[in-house]
Amino acid sequence: MLWRWGCRCLLRVVLVPGPSLPSDSRRLILLNMRRSAAPSQLQGNPFKKPKFISPARSHPSPNEEVAKLNSDIKLFEVAANKNNFLQPQNDPRTCNFNLPTKECAKGINHGDNYREKYCLEASTKTTLDLHHTVHSAPKEITVSKGQEEKPDSLVKYFSVVWCKASKKKHKKWEGDGVLIVKGKSFTLKDLEGKDIGRGTGYKLKELEKIEEGQTMMIGGKEIEVMGIISPDDFNSGRCFQFGGGCSAILSSSQAAKKCFSNPFKSVCKLSSKENKQNSFQSCKPRHDPYAPRIHLENESFFWLLRNLGRSTENLPPDSLVMLRPDKNHQWLFNKNCFPVVDVVIDPHLVYYLRPHQKEGITFLYECVMGMRVNGRCGAILADEMGLGKTLQCISLIWTLQCQGPYGGKPIVKKTLIVTPGSLVNNWKKEFQKWLGIERIKIFTVDQDHKVEEFTKSPFYSVLIISYEMLLRSLDQIKNVKFDLLICDEGHRLKNSTIKTTTALISLSCEKRIILTGTPVQNDLQEFFTLIDFVNPGILGSLSAYRKIYEEPIIISRQPSASEEERELGEQRAAELTCLTGLFILRRTQEVINQYLPPKIENVVFCRPGALQIALYRKLLNSQAVRFCLQGLLENTSHLICIGALKKLCNHPCLLFGSIKEKESNSTWDESEERNLYEGLMNVFPADYNPIMFTEEESGKLQVLSKLLAVIRELRPAEKVVLVSNYTRTLDILQEVCKRHGYAYTRLDGQTPISQRQQIVDGFNSKYSSDFIFLLSSKAGGVGLNLIGGSHLILYDIDWNPATDIQAMSRVWRDGQKHPVHIYRLLTTGTIEEKIYQRQISKQGLSGAVVDLSKTSDHIQFSVEELKNLFTLHESSHCVTHDLLDCECTGENHTGDSLEKLPVSRNCQLGPHQQKSDSLKPLSMSQLKQWRHFPGDHLNLTDPFLERIRENVSFFFQNITNQTTAI
Numbered sequence: 001m002l003w004r005w006g007c008r009c010l011l012r013v014v015l016v017p018g019p020s021l022p023s024d025s026r027r028l029i030l031l032n033m034r035r036s037a038a039p040s041q042l043q044g045n046p047f048k049k050p051k052f053i054s055p056a057r058s059h060p061s062p063n064e065e066v067a068k069l070n071s072d073i074k075l076f077e078v079a080a081n082k083n084n085f086l087q088p089q090n091d092p093r094t095c096n097f098n099l100p101t102k103e104c105a106k107g108i109n110h111g112d113n114y115r116e117k118y119c120l121e122a123s124t125k126t127t128l129d130l131h132h133t134v135h136s137a138p139k140e141i142t143v144s145k146g147q148e149e150k151p152d153s154l155v156k157y158f159s160v161v162w163c164k165a166s167k168k169k170h171k172k173w174e175g176d177g178v179l180i181v182k183g184k185s186f187t188l189k190d191l192e193g194k195d196i197g198r199g200t201g202y203k204l205k206e207l208e209k210i211e212e213g214q215t216m217m218i219g220g221k222e223i224e225v226m227g228i229i230s231p232d233d234f235n236s237g238r239c240f241q242f243g244g245g246c247s248a249i250l251s252s253s254q255a256a257k258k259c260f261s262n263p264f265k266s267v268c269k270l271s272s273k274e275n276k277q278n279s280f281q282s283c284k285p286r287h288d289p290y291a292p293r294i295h296l297e298n299e300s301f302f303w304l305l306r307n308l309g310r311s312t313e314n315l316p317p318d319s320l321v322m323l324r325p326d327k328n329h330q331w332l333f334n335k336n337c338f339p340v341v342d343v344v345i346d347p348h349l350v351y352y353l354r355p356h357q358k359e360g361i362t363f364l365y366e367c368v369m370g371m372r373v374n375g376r377c378g379a380i381l382a383d384e385m386g387l388g389k390t391l392q393c394i395s396l397i398w399t400l401q402c403q404g405p406y407g408g409k410p411i412v413k414k415t416l417i418v419t420p421g422s423l424v425n426n427w428k429k430e431f432q433k434w435l436g437i438e439r440i441k442i443f444t445v446d447q448d449h450k451v452e453e454f455t456k457s458p459f460y461s462v463l464i465i466s467y468e469m470l471l472r473s474l475d476q477i478k479n480v481k482f483d484l485l486i487c488d489e490g491h492r493l494k495n496s497t498i499k500t501t502t503a504l505i506s507l508s509c510e511k512r513i514i515l516t517g518t519p520v521q522n523d524l525q526e527f528f529t530l531i532d533f534v535n536p537g538i539l540g541s542l543s544a545y546r547k548i549y550e551e552p553i554i555i556s557r558q559p560s561a562s563e564e565e566r567e568l569g570e571q572r573a574a575e576l577t578c579l580t581g582l583f584i585l586r587r588t589q590e591v592i593n594q595y596l597p598p599k600i601e602n603v604v605f606c607r608p609g610a611l612q613i614a615l616y617r618k619l620l621n622s623q624a625v626r627f628c629l630q631g632l633l634e635n636t637s638h639l640i641c642i643g644a645l646k647k648l649c650n651h652p653c654l655l656f657g658s659i660k661e662k663e664s665n666s667t668w669d670e671s672e673e674r675n676l677y678e679g680l681m682n683v684f685p686a687d688y689n690p691i692m693f694t695e696e697e698s699g700k701l702q703v704l705s706k707l708l709a710v711i712r713e714l715r716p717a718e719k720v721v722l723v724s725n726y727t728r729t730l731d732i733l734q735e736v737c738k739r740h741g742y743a744y745t746r747l748d749g750q751t752p753i754s755q756r757q758q759i760v761d762g763f764n765s766k767y768s769s770d771f772i773f774l775l776s777s778k779a780g781g782v783g784l785n786l787i788g789g790s791h792l793i794l795y796d797i798d799w800n801p802a803t804d805i806q807a808m809s810r811v812w813r814d815g816q817k818h819p820v821h822i823y824r825l826l827t828t829g830t831i832e833e834k835i836y837q838r839q840i841s842k843q844g845l846s847g848a849v850v851d852l853s854k855t856s857d858h859i860q861f862s863v864e865e866l867k868n869l870f871t872l873h874e875s876s877h878c879v880t881h882d883l884l885d886c887e888c889t890g891e892n893h894t895g896d897s898l899e900k901l902p903v904s905r906n907c908q909l910g911p912h913q914q915k916s917d918s919l920k921p922l923s924m925s926q927l928k929q930w931r932h933f934p935g936d937h938l939n940l941t942d943p944f945l946e947r948i949r950e951n952v953s954f955f956f957q958n959i960t961n962q963t964t965a966i
């Protein structure tokens with residue numbers, strides 16, 4: 001009834017008191033009052049009212065309460081163990097109220113019926129029943145003086161609202177109360193049971209007529225009768241809990257419904273003390289789960305829901321509501337029987353989230369809450385680069401820090417984020433970008449800000465630290481109880497023996513998330529380590545895992561595998577995918593393509609300079625290379641040869657410098673490198689000075705120089721990210737910048753962590769005058785957002801495709817305003833082409849990106865492979881194109897139709913990609929579909945390529961999100 005009266009003005013004629021009443025009460029009163037000040041009128045949610053503590057009984061200690069609750073839970077547990085938990089439980093002390101049926105588990109979509117049935121009624125019953133058992137009736141009310149000798153039937157109880165008597169036209173009710181009418185007297189009590197008004201000498205006849213809506217004066221107070229209270233509700237004290245108004249004439253559950261019928265009016269904001277007192281009372285979602293504010297951009301979220309077996313009917317389209325816990329979950333995690341409350345993502349964030357991010361947050365929430373795999377709280381979010389893994393995590397942290405499904409209690413107090421050094425401040429920045437500086441207090445660890453500061457202060461809830469610092473501060477970190485652990489770029493934990501992994505494993509935090517854009521997929525043992533880190537023990541012991549999964553899968557993929565072995569391996573792989581797929585999520589770049597500008601990727605085959613060719617020949621004829629090819633040298637000798645050839649491709653002066661360095665070394669005479677470098681110095685001009693290097697000496701440097709010039713000329717407002725794996729090479733590129741007067745900035749391994757974000761921000765700023773960002777891919781290849789640049793030039797190639805893919809993903813990301821141009825420079829016919837071929841065929845074979853830390857040191861080469869590596873193809877325009885078996889004559893081939901071939905970038909485990917119809921590795925096939933043409937082709941439409949063609953033997957080009965003008 002309270003709600004019905006809630007917001008209207010009342011005009012009432014009230015009773016005429018008898019002559020013995022005080023004069024102010026004796027008048028006939030015309031009341032016209034607003035009723036907004038009484039708590040019952042204000043809040044709507046009676047649970048927010050001050051709790052009544054019976055003066056007749058000392059308040060039970062928290063322990064008593066817990067003991068009581070525990071015994072209740074035990075009852076429930078027994079019932080659950082007997083598989084009875086779907087049957088209604090009539091014992092009011094048990095937690096039967098909180099056992100939703102299947103419908104409940106549909107989760108995200110709670111229709112009205114559902115809300116009524118499970119959220120409101122059940123939750124409130126909990127509260128009612130528990131209060132019933134904890135508090136006894138306030139004796140001074142039921143047996144107050146002068147009332148004892150009269151039978152209860154003569155006593156009547158009413159719920160009322162009251163205010164001081166006044167002649168003001170618009171009055172406000174000041175509070176809820178309980179009116180006790182006995183014989184000819186009234187007593188008015190407030191909700192703490194205190195007498196606040198008395199009156200005697202009324203006519204019995206009039207007293208009998210008191211009814212709902214009636215207003216009257218008593219003891220200097222005006223009151224309005226809201227409803228009748230049953231003796232039971234009065235004796236139990238319940239009427240004092242709920243403002244009297246909802247108890248008497250409504251059954252408890254009805255009352256509950258009423259009290260919850262508008263649960264979104266205000267958000268519970270209780271102080272910690274109040275929180276304790278009202279632990280069963282904060283049962284409203286923090287945000288409106290039904291608010292129609294935003295529109296989902298596309299179908300993918302609905303698709304996900306359907307895939308998860310959830311109903312999409314009546315789905316509130318504009319709010320993001322997390323799955324409600326099912327009965328099992330409640331049984332495991334809701335030991336205190338708190339009412340179940342919707343967890344709703346902050347609409348402020350939802351407004352910005354992409355559909356795949358909403359999906360991702362839902363996924364992460366369900367994982368860390370242990371809803372996807374019973375009792376396991378780990379997840380791997382392996383979205384490709386730039387999909388906003390950071391925002392998804394921030395949304396999760398913010399949600400869990402403020403909300404929870406049980407009584408709304410937050411799930412997470414402290415979060416630990418471990419990330420590569422260059423991203424520590426990026427995380428902080430992202431927190432500020434999405435949540436501002438007030439909502440969450442972030443602490444970042446660096447030289448000047450130690451972990452101790454975080455541990456001593458209750459102020460911060462999120463600690464962001466680099467992997468390196470984590471090792472140094474492990475002891476202090478272990479002293480903090482973190483509820484959520486996020487390992488960014490977490491593929492580095494693939495090795496269980498490295499210190500970082502053991503350190504992180506040693507933390508007791510159960511909810512663990514690994515973020516990675518380049519997950520380990522090809523090495524099953526490393527895969528195990530990552531899985532075992534987030535969900536310890538889920539795959540059993542390592543030895544069991546090897547027997548059950550690893551061995552059969554590996555055997556099945558060998559060419560000699562029997563049909564039976566192949567089948568078994570595929571089944572095991574499928575099983576492993578199925579199990580781990582519950583807590584691994586990977587989406588590819590395609591999901592955000594529509595939000596990004598066009599991307600023009602180019603592989604540019606640069607003709608080597610004359611000096612390069614002469615030196616290359618000499619190196620290939622060296623004793624060291626010959627011995628390598630005969631298998632006569634130590635295992636690692638070929639690596640020295642490969643290293644020398646790679647340096648030469650970047651620039652001959654690098655090779656010159658390293659020979660000079662070696663020669664000055666005292667061990668030079670016995671050095672293996674002597675065999676490689678012998679006679680090489682004679683090939684350099686006699687007066688060669690590496691400091692005075694020229695661009696003409698390196699094919700790639702010539703192309704780079706022209707490329708920078710044309711970008712500067714055609715797009716003066718655009719900037720370039722220039723990436724290399726080597727700092728020495730970066731030195732050369734830096735020198736080129738200086739010579740041409742290009743403003744630049746640089747980030748490499750030597751850059752202090754504390755300065756890295758500043759450098760990135762400076763470059764991204766539209767006010768920055770920097771034209772070039774020199775980036776070491778090892779130091780800053782992962783995670784950085786360099787959207788200030790719209791041209792990215794990958795100057796050299798890495799054995800590991802993941803390293804290059806990571807680096808190339810720095811500019812084509814959310815926030816990029818210009819079409820993005822990516823240039824991968826390779827020296828034609830050299831080892832660089834071979835590495836590229838290996839990269840793409842390896843990708844194709846595995847159907848996955850590979851582990852970032854794999855370098856050539858880990859690669860085993862057969863003699864055949866070494867022969868191929870150590871061959872210079874001087875007459876080919878492009879060896880890679882020659883290998884493609886392309887029917888084109890090399891003249892502006894527009895590529896095969898993309899529809900012809902399955903384009904799968906699925907990086908989960910599963911049936912081997914070789915099963916694909918294509919006999920060729922997939923990526924090679926994909927490359928064939930790119931536009932390709934020789935450098936001397938007549939009609940180059942791309943103005944940038946047009947300008948560099950002189951030094952280029954061949955181009956491959958692929959355009960994503962093509963619009964008209966590039």
Ligand SMILES: Nc1ncnc2c1ncn2[C@@H]1O[C@H](COP(=O)(O)OP(=O)(O)OP(=O)(O)O)[C@@H](O)[C@H]1O
Pocket residue numbers: 352353354357383384385386387388389390391430433516517782783784785809813814815
């Ligand atoms: N919904 C969004 N709307 C606008 N910008 C977004 C959105 N989500 C993310 N971004 C921005 O996109 C950029 C890339 O996000 P983020 O760094 O989280 O990517 P990531 O998935 O971690 O990639 P990586 O694997 O490279 O680290 C950031 O600048 C981020 O602020």
Ligand SMILES: [Mg+2]
Pocket residue numbers: 389390488783
């Ligand atoms: Mg990232």
